[in-house]
Amino acid sequence: MRKTADVVIIGAGISGLAIGVHLAKKGVKDIVILEKTFPGNGATGRCGAGIRMQWGVELNCLLSKFSVEYFENVNEILKNDVDVEFWxxxxxxxxxxxxxxxxxxxxxxxxxxxxxxxxxxxxxxxxxxxxxxxxxxxxxxxxxxxDGHLNPFKTVEAFVKAAMDLGIDIEKNTIVTGIEKTGGRVSGVKTDKGDIKAPIVVNAAGGWSKQMAELAGADLPVxxxxxxxxxxxxxxxxxxxxxxxxxxxxxxxxxxxxxxxxxxxxxxxxxxxxxxxxxxxxxxxxxxxxxxxxxxxxxxxxxxxxxxxxxTSDAQPIYDEAPEAKGFYHACGFSGHGFMLAPATGQLMSELILGETPSIDISSLGIDRFKGDMLLPLESSVV
Ligand SMILES: Cc1cc2nc3c(=O)[nH]c(=O)nc-3n(C[C@H](O)[C@H](O)[C@H](O)COP(=O)(O)OP(=O)(O)OC[C@H]3O[C@@H](n4cnc5c(N)ncnc54)[C@H](O)[C@@H]3O)c2cc1C
Structure with a gap:
């Protein structure tokens, strides 16, 4: 396995794949996605794959609106012809x-x-x-x-194909076992197949994201x-x-x-x-x-x-850099609607990582909101 990367993404669910694709589309060259089993085997391949813009808080409306418009044009955007069965x-x-x-x-x-x-x-x-x-x-x-629904397996296929076309390396059956830090910055990951040095590591490990954060000594309130x-x-x-x-x-x-x-x-x-x-x-x-x-x-x-x-306690996602380790980013806490948010996740996380102005203001979706009295209004439109 490779020894270095510009960006390591942990998890080949819909979030990790979308983040990788968006970074690569913006010109990041050396991206590797590490997946402990196979793409889509986490929540992504097990979900209802529904997508709706009918939410009770503004940010969820905006994020899902972005995603509906994206899925309406997904073949043009991902430059492939996989039928994701968007109904x-x-x-x-x-x-x-x-x-x-x-x-x-x-x-x-x-x-x-x-x-x-x-x-x-x-x-x-x-x-x-x-x-x-x-x-x-x-x-x-x-x-x-x-609003509607997609085929989650075909959607994963579309993103995997786009990722591979863009030169992203997807390492299946590779378990991240450690996260390396040097002087308060992330410096790479340890896996069961060897270590990879990287200045940017993205935690897109879904249900396992808290465990990934702990590997970096980071506290993730999910x-x-x-x-x-x-x-x-x-x-x-x-x-x-x-x-x-x-x-x-x-x-x-x-x-x-x-x-x-x-x-x-x-x-x-x-x-x-x-x-x-x-x-x-x-x-x-x-x-x-x-x-x-x-x-x-x-x-x-x-x-x-x-x-x-x-x-998360307000049923809204976390998009943020870990305060405990510069260069270590979280995209998690999707609270049962991460499939539909994935296009927005890809776009916004790539902007956050590259220091660009985000297309949608996500400053309220940081980790700090769980400290003190800064919590967002609870999203009640959830099952
Ligand atoms: C029953 C059910 C129904 C749902 N219905 C909907 C719906 O209708 N609409 C909607 O928008 N959302 C729905 N969701 C939520 C949605 O599935 C998730 O929010 C979304 O799939 C999260 O994607 P993800 O990529 O962040 O995480 P995941 O898909 O879970 O991907 C995380 C990946 O990280 C990998 N990983 C974990 N630990 C490691 C490690 N140490 N090393 C390497 N890889 C690792 C896992 O194997 C996994 O593949 C549903 C979820 C469930 C369970």
Whole structure:
């Protein structure tokens, strides 16, 4: 393996790949991405790959708007023809109670003020859009037709291809075991295949980012939590939009090939690195979905699996240089929406690393916000 690099990126998930591609597009030559297994095997390949601009805080709206526009032009931007299956059937989001409906009114006002064409709907209007939804369980809904979902594996393929075309080295089956520092600056990494000297190291290790920070003696205020998801047998097209509910605790999409993919959160899940599957999830998910969509009761589940959400206490990401080690950058804490933020992550992290003015002001997404009383408003539009 090589002995030096200009930039080492830890993790070939969607974030690490996007950061590498953006740095290379800006002319950085000698980039290596180190991946302990294979690209996309972390949260990226396990996720729902949904993308929506309907958020409750301004920055998440802006970051995801950037990403929607990027995915709309992804082949031109990445200069390849991989079909990432970007399906813009919209997101229909249901409010469980009056309190949430009131919040949704505010969300739509915010979104519209940022140029996001979302609308506030009555339960009857939601029913017209999704006839198999039992709208007696919702008080209102919102909809944005440019939201949608992608195929996470094809999206990884598109970024890997772009990375390789740009001369980025992706070292699979290579575990980062140490981070070297010299005089308060990062100076390289140790791996199970040898050491690499580098003046810039990027922590894009997703659920394992806290452990990577610790290798550099850095304190990263994130934690990981298992999230589970399942896929059913394929059936005739029934649902074009993703349906989601925060209080209702569900997201459900029908992918172009016919299967439904659905997930929900569980606040009782332990905060560790387990990625096993549980009967409880299957049971809770079945109850949730058949209450809201009784027509799906006879659908057969093909498989369930799990991945890690890497969480911050305000459910917004961290984009920052570690105060403990100059040249060591974190892109993590995506709190369950890092797939859709990846294009913005790539762009903004490359600008941060190269000392350029960021395209979107991310000064509030630094690590310092977790000290004292600087926390951002909590993003409540999450499952
Ligand atoms: C069930 C589920 C559903 C989700 N649904 C959505 C969704 O609909 N939309 C959305 O936007 N987001 C969703 N997410 C969140 C999304 O998957 C993540 O935020 C995103 O994939 C994070 O990407 P990443 O590249 O930062 O991390 P990851 O994809 O986890 O990549 C990190 C990589 O680092 C590697 N790594 C770790 N330690 C080391 C080491 N020591 N040495 C070398 N490599 C290492 C790992 O192997 C991994 O490949 C979901 C997540 C889950 C689990």
């Amino acid at each position: 813009q059937g919209g997101y229909l989001i249901g409010a469980k109670d009056e309190l949430e409906a009131e919040q949704f009114r505010k969300n739509v006002t915010l979104q519209n003020s940022l140029g996001i064409e979302s609308s506030y709907l009555s339960p009857e209007e939601a029913k017209d859009m999704m006839p198999h939804l039992d709208v007696s369980h919702i008080k209102a809904a919102t909809f944005c037709g440019r 934690y990981s939590r298992r999230h589970q998801i399942l896929v059913t047998e394929p059936v005739e097209p029934l649902q074009s939009a993703m349906f989601m509910g925060f209080g209702l605790n569900i997201y459900i999409q029908q992918v172009p090939h016919g299967p439904f993919i659905m997930g929900r959160g569980d606040a009782d899940e332990p905060t560790d690195l387990r990625m096993t599957s549980s009967w409880k999830f299957l049971n809770d998910m079945a109850e949730t979905v058949t209450t809201l969509m009784p027509r799906l009761a006879r659908l057969k589940v093909v498989r369930q699996w799990a991945g890690l959400y890497n969480m």
